[in-house]
Structures are given as structure tokens and as C-alpha cells.
Amino acid sequence: MTDGMLKTIVVLLGVLTTLGIYSVLYKENKIFRFFEHLYLGLAGGYAIAANWNDVLKTNWWEPMVNDGKWWLVLLLPAGSLFYFIYSKKNGWMARLIFGLFIGLAAGQQFQGCAGDYWPKIQTAATKTLWVDPAKINQEYPVAAYATVLNNWLFMAILTAVMVYFFFSFEQKSTGAINKVSKFGRYAMMIAFGAMFGNTIMARMALLIGRIYFLIHAPEAMSSSGP
Amino acid sequence: MNILNNLDRRMLYLLLAIVIAIPLLAPAVTKPLPKPAITGFTQSYYDTIEKVAADPGAKNKIVIVSCNFAAGTLAENLSQCEATVRHLMMRKLKFAVFGFSDPQGRELGQQVVDKLAKEYDYQYGRDYVNWGYRPAGAAVALLKTAVNDLPGAMGKDIKGMAISQVACMQGIKGVNDVSLICEFAASATLPVWIQFYQRAGKSPIPTLYGPTSVMATEAVNYVESGQLQGMLIGLKGASEYELLLQKEGFASSASASLSLSHLLIVVLIVLGNIGMFVERKQRAAAEGGR
Numbered sequence: 249m250t251d252g253m254l255k256t257i258v259v260l261l262g263v264l265t266t267l268g269i270y271s272v273l274y275k276e277n278k279i280f281r282f283f284e285h286l287y288l289g290l291a292g293g294y295a296i297a298a299n300w301n302d303v304l305k306t307n308w309w310e311p312m313v314n315d316g317k318w319w320l321v322l323l324l325p326a327g328s329l330f331y332f333i334y335s336k337k338n339g340w341m342a343r344l345i346f347g348l349f350i351g352l353a354a355g356q357q358f359q360g361c362a363g364d365y366w367p368k369i370q371t372a373a374t375k376t377l378w379v380d381p382a383k384i385n386q387e388y389p390v391a392a393y394a395t396v397l398n399n400w401l402f403m404a405i406l407t408a409v410m411v412y413f414f415f416s417f418e419q420k421s422t423g424a425i426n427k428v429s430k431f432g433r434y435a436m437m438i439a440f441g442a443m444f445g446n447t448i449m450a451r452m453a454l455l456i457g458r459i460y461f462l463i464h465a466p467e468a469m470s471s472s473g474p
Numbered sequence: 475m476n477i478l479n480n481l482d483r484r485m486l487y488l489l490l491a492i493v494i495a496i497p498l499l500a501p502a503v504t505k506p507l508p509k510p511a512i513t514g515f516t517q518s519y520y521d522t523i524e525k526v527a528a529d530p531g532a533k534n535k536i537v538i539v540s541c542n543f544a545a546g547t548l549a550e551n552l553s554q555c556e557a558t559v560r561h562l563m564m565r566k567l568k569f570a571v572f573g574f575s576d577p578q579g580r581e582l583g584q585q586v587v588d589k590l591a592k593e594y595d596y597q598y599g600r601d602y603v604n605w606g607y608r609p610a611g612a613a614v615a616l617l618k619t620a621v622n623d624l625p626g627a628m629g630k631d632i633k634g635m636a637i638s639q640v641a642c643m644q645g646i647k648g649v650n651d652v653s654l655i656c657e658f659a660a661s662a663t664l665p666v667w668i669q670f671y672q673r674a675g676k677s678p679i680p681t682l683y684g685p686t687s688v689m690a691t692e693a694v695n696y697v698e699s700g701q702l703q704g705m706l707i708g709l710k711g712a713s714e715y716e717l718l719l720q721k722e723g724f725a726s727s728a729s730a731s732l733s734l735s736h737l738l739i740v741v742l743i744v745l746g747n748i749g750m751f752v753e754r755k756q757r758a759a760a761e762g763g764r
Contacts, residue, residue, distance in 0.1 A: 273487045291544075298577030302606040306630040356614050356670075363669035371699040402698075439691060446687040446708070450550065452494075452735045453687065453709035456728045457549025459494050 256469045263465050266458050372406060375399040408432030478749030486742065493738045497730035504730035509717060515697060516714040519704025520561070522680050526654045527565035535653035536568050536646050540667070541583035542575035543660040547686050548582070551658045553712035553725040554684030556586045558656050561719055563594035567653070568642045572605040572628075574613040575663045580606050580632065603640045604632040613666050621649045621674040649675035658684040664693065668701050684711070 268283035312320040329345040332338045377399055384392045411425060412432035419426045497504040526532050539559060543551035562569050571587060573579025584604050587596065596602055605628045608616055620627035624646055625638035637643050645651065649671060657664050664683055672679050680703045683693055687708025696702040706712055709732055712725035 274484060295577050298607050299609065302577065302580070302632065303609060306606075306634060352615075360614075360665065360669040363673060364665055367673075367701050368695060368699040443688070443691040446690050448736070448739060449687040449708055449710065449732065450547075452732055452739075453549045453728070454547065455490070456494050456498075456709070456731045456735070457724075459491065459731075460498055460549075460724065460728060463495065463498050 259465050259468045263462060266462060270458070372402075375402065377403070405432070405435040408435060412436070478745055479753055490735060490738060493734050494731040497734060498727065501727060501730075504734075507730055507733065510710060510714050510729050512714050512718060513707070513711070515705040515707060516711050516718065517704075518697075519682050519706055519711075520715065520718045522682055522703040523558070523561050523565065523567075523654070526680060527567055529653070532567065532653040534645055535651050536570055536642065537562055537654040537656065538652055539569050539571050539583060540655065540657045540659075540663070541571060541573045541579035542663040543582065543658055543686075544576040544578040545582070547660040549724075549728070550686045550708045550712065551660055551684060552582060552586065553709060553723065553728075554706045554715070555583060555658045556589070556723060557706075557712055557715040557719060557721075557725070558658075558682070558684065559583075559586050560590055560594075560721060561715075562656075563590055563596055564719070566601075568601055570603045570605050570643075572608075574608045574616070574666075575610050575659065575661055577607040579658075580604060584632070598633075599641045601642055603637065603642055605637065606630075606632040610663070613663075614670055617666060617671045618674075621671065622647075624648050624651065649679070652679050655679055655681045656684070657681065659689065660686050662689070664696070664702075668696065672701065682706075687711075 265283050265287070268279045269287070271277055272280040308320055308323065311317040326345060329341050331342070332340075333342040333346075335341075376396060379392050379396050408428050409432040412429045417425075419429050526537070539555070539562070541551075541555060543555075559569070571580055571583035573583065587602060587604075590596070591598075598604075608628075616627050625636070625643055628637045631637050631640060652675075655667050655672065657667055664685070667681060672681050681701065682704050683696070683702050684706045685693055685708070687710065690705065690707040690711075693702065693705055697705055706715055709725055709728060713729040713732075716723050716726045
């Protein structure tokens with residue numbers, strides 16, 4: 249089979265699969281179910297092959313078998329401990345390896361939190377809240393004022409959202425705390441609205457990608473050559 | 475008005491498919507539409523690569539192109555990845571394709587490189603390398619090891635060659651030899667770079683992000699705090715970036731479909747609301763008349 253023929257078959261299968269998956273939009277049917285399960289099976293098989301070829305074979309099997317690093321065999325019983333979770337009698341053995349990994353992950357979280365949040369706290373704490381006349385760009389002076397306004401808005405929303413999630417005291421419906429908390433809630437709702445808008449964009453993009461593929465499929469097949 | 479409330483949803487799907495297909499079938503129809511405006515996120519993304527390319531030290535460093543996506547988000551992530559790889563090639567920067575979220579990522583990244591390599595005379599080994607896929611569960615430990623010993627942590631490339639032997643990896647020892655991180659993601663993989671690698675060296679590594687648009691809102695605070703230097707928001711971000719590069723690809727041809735589909739959704743939401751209000755009014759009138 250030539251490369252061109254193979255490409256034609258691949259594109260044709262892609263068209264069939266796309267149409268099969270989208271057929272659910274008309275109504276639930278067996279063709280959709282078939283392609284859904286086919287996709288899951290393919291993804292699972294692909295992941296197993298990739299894990300073997302890119303990870304286990306190159307980093308464990310070959311060094312162990314070809315390079316004389318025999319001690320790598322010890323990883324096999326250690327990794328196998330995970331599967332004892334399915335044994336009622338020997339389930340405690342799985343806890344050994346799970347405990348080790350939970351400990352590792354917990355330790356990593358300390359570094360993770362610092363790496364993630366510290367720069368954010370630093371930036372929030374050092375925001376410019378006053379216009380410095382010496383730093384105003386004379387060509388575009390409004391930028392300095394806009395930045396300061398944006399920073400005030402940022403600080404106000406940050407404070408209000410933190411107040412919203414502060415449950416240590418009662419937020420009475422007539423109190424100032426309640427009003428600040430409500431402002432925080434509205435700010436979050438605006439953010440969630442933006443997220444929802446972006447979600448629509450993402451879904452549209454996926455559909456556009458598939459329709460683009462279907463429209464250009466004949467072209468892709470003809471460009472594949474004899 | 476009952477038509478609006480009882481419209482078969484399949485008619486809406488069909489309408490949506492038609493609206494999307496027209497600009498793709500007849501691009502001339504959408505020519506009068508304005509080009510997408512370049513947002514600050516995209517502009518700073520472009521400027522960061524230009525800045526890295528202008529740094530003489532970057533010639534001896536490597537860019538990491540982290541492809542953490544799969545076929546499900548091709549339309550967004552592949553377009554972003556393609557435009558970025560093109561920019562890296564235009565500026566003759568050495569790079570490494572890598573993925574730790576989904577095994578498809580390293581292959582999709584390779585497809586992008588294969589598509590563009592001839593145009594920019596890029597050769598495997600000499601100009602770029604593919605580190606392959608590593609499981610997500612091991613990503614943190616791997617990157618922490620890669621801080622001081624990048625070739626040792628990555629082991630072998632996608633062709634089975636020791637990474638330390640690959641030509642473009644000569645002189646690359648650890649985090650201080652990485653000039654830029656470009657992360658294309660369909661799930662929350664960015665924090666791994668931010669938390670464990672970006673600031674582990676002498677100076678923070680500039681980091682760029684290409685998320686699906688669903689994830690973009692959550693990443694804005696990273697841009698605000700300076701942890702990200704730029705971001706491409708989904709397909710729209712990719713089309714803006716293609717405009718900046720003056721190399722139109724899939725994202726540019728899809729931007730009209732994207733705009734029109736949004737317009738259709740807005741119109742349908744307005745019509746749906748009108749239908750609901752009219753029906754409510756009619757019901758109230760009927761109940762009052764009883």
C-alpha cells in the first residue's frame with residue numbers, strides 16, 4: 249500500500265468517524281455508540297503503547313536488560329504494590345506505596361503553593377495606587393490614570409471576594425460587611441460570565457475544526473498523490 | 475411566538491453548521507468583515523518571543539514547547555502551537571517538543587514541526603528535538619530533577635537516542651539553559667511549570683501559555699502577576715497571532731466562522747428571551763381573564 253492510499257484511507261476514516269460521532273445530534277443511535285467506544289478503545293490502546301515506548305522501554309526495560317542496571321528490577325515489585333488494593337486480604341500492602349506517594353505529593357504542595365501564590369501576593373501588595381507625576385508618559389497620559397484605576401478596582405474586588413469567603417463571623421443583611429460581600433459575589437458572577445462566554449468560544453472552535461476538516465477532506469485526499 | 479419556544483433543537487444545530495460552513499466554503503463572503511483586534515495578551519506573547527530571539531545568549535539555550543493536548547482540542551491548541559513553532563523557526567531558535575499530560579501531545583507537536591521544517595530548513599537533532607512523553611504523575615519529580623540535570627532527567631528522545639547526545643542539546647545542562655517555556659494545554663498543566671520550574675534558576679524563565687478558551691479566564695491572574703508573559707486565548711488568540719506573524723493559517727480562516735457563530739448564539743439567546751417574556755405575558759393575561 250502506498251503512502252497516498254494510506255492517507256486517503258485515514259482521511260476517509262476520519263470523515264466517517266466525525267459524521268458517526270455527530271450523528272448523536274440527530275438522535276441517540278448505534279452508530280454513535282460504536283464510534284464512541286471505538287474512540288475510547290483507541291485512546292486507551294494508544295496510551296498504553298506510548299507509555300511503554302516513551303517511558304518504560306527507554307527508561308526501565310532497556311537500561312535493565314541492555315545496560316546491566318539490574319537493580320531497576322526492584323521497581324517492579326514496588327509498582328505492583330498498587331494492585332494489592334484489589335485484594336481484601338493483602339490490601340494493607342497497597343497502603344505502603346500509596347502512603348509513600350501521598351507523602352511525596354504533600355511535600356511538593358509546600359513548594360507548589362509558594363511557587364504559585366507568592367508572586368501573586370507580591371504583585372498584589374506592590375500595586376501602584378497613586379499616580380506618580382514623574383512617571384506619566386506625556387504622549388499618552390491617560391494610561392497612568394487608567395492603570396491606577398484598574399489597580400484600585402483589583403484591590404476592591406480582591407478584598408470583597410475575600411470577605412465573601414470569610415465565614416468566621418455572621419454577615420448580617422444590613423451590615424457593611426454584607427454589602428462588601430455582596431459586591432464580591434457580583435464580581436465573581438461577572439468572572440463566571442466571562443468563563444461561560446469563553447466556554448461557548450471553545451465549543452464553537454471545536455465544531456469549526458471538525459467542519460473545516462470535513463470541507464477540506466476531499467482536498468486532503470487528492471493531495472495525497474497516487 | 476410559540477414557534478420560538480417549541481423550535482426543534484436540531485434545526486438550531488443545522489443553522490449553526492450552515493453559519494460556520496459558509497465562511498469556510500466561500501472565504502470571499504467574509505472579506506469585508508474586520509480582522510480581529512490584537513489583544514494585549516497576544517501582543518505580549520509575540521513581543522516575548524521577539525525579546526528572547528534578540529538576546530544573544532538565547533542562541534545557546536533551548537525553548538521548551540510543551541504540548542499537553544490531544545486530538546479533542548486540535549482546533550485551538552494545534553493552531554496556537556503551529557503559529558508559535560513558526561515564530562520560533564522564523565527567529566532560528568532551538569526548541570524541544572515535550573508532553574506530559576497526554577501521549578498524543580508529543581506526536582501532534584511533531585506533526586506541526588514536520589509541516590514547517592522544510593520551509594525554514596529545520597533538521598531533527600541539529601535545530602530541534604522531541605523529548606517525547608512522560609506520565610503526568612511523574613511530571614513534578616521529573617521537572618525538579620531537570621532543574622539541575624535536564625538531559626539526565628529526560629533520558630532518551632522519541633527516537634531512542636540519549637538526549638545528552640543530541641546536537642542541539644549540547645551545552646544544555648539545566649534550568650538556566652532554558653530561554654523560554656511555551657505551554658499548550660487542554661487541562662491544568664501550567665501550574666507544574668509555574669510552581670516547580672519557572673523560578674528555579676538564576677532568573678525566572680519567560681513563560682507563554684496557549685490554553686483552550688475555557689481555561690483562559692483562570693489564567694489571567696498569572697499574566698497580572700507577571701508569572702506569564704503572554705497568552706493566546708483559544709482559537710481567537712491563534713488568529714490574532716497569525717495576523718501578527720503575517721502568515722495566515724487555519725485560525726485566520728476560521729475567525730469569521732467563530733464571529734458569525736457567536737453572533738448567531740447571541741441572536742438565539744435574545745429570541746429565546748423574547749419568546750419566554752411574550753409567553754409569560756400571554757399566560758398572565760389568560761389567567762387574569764379567567
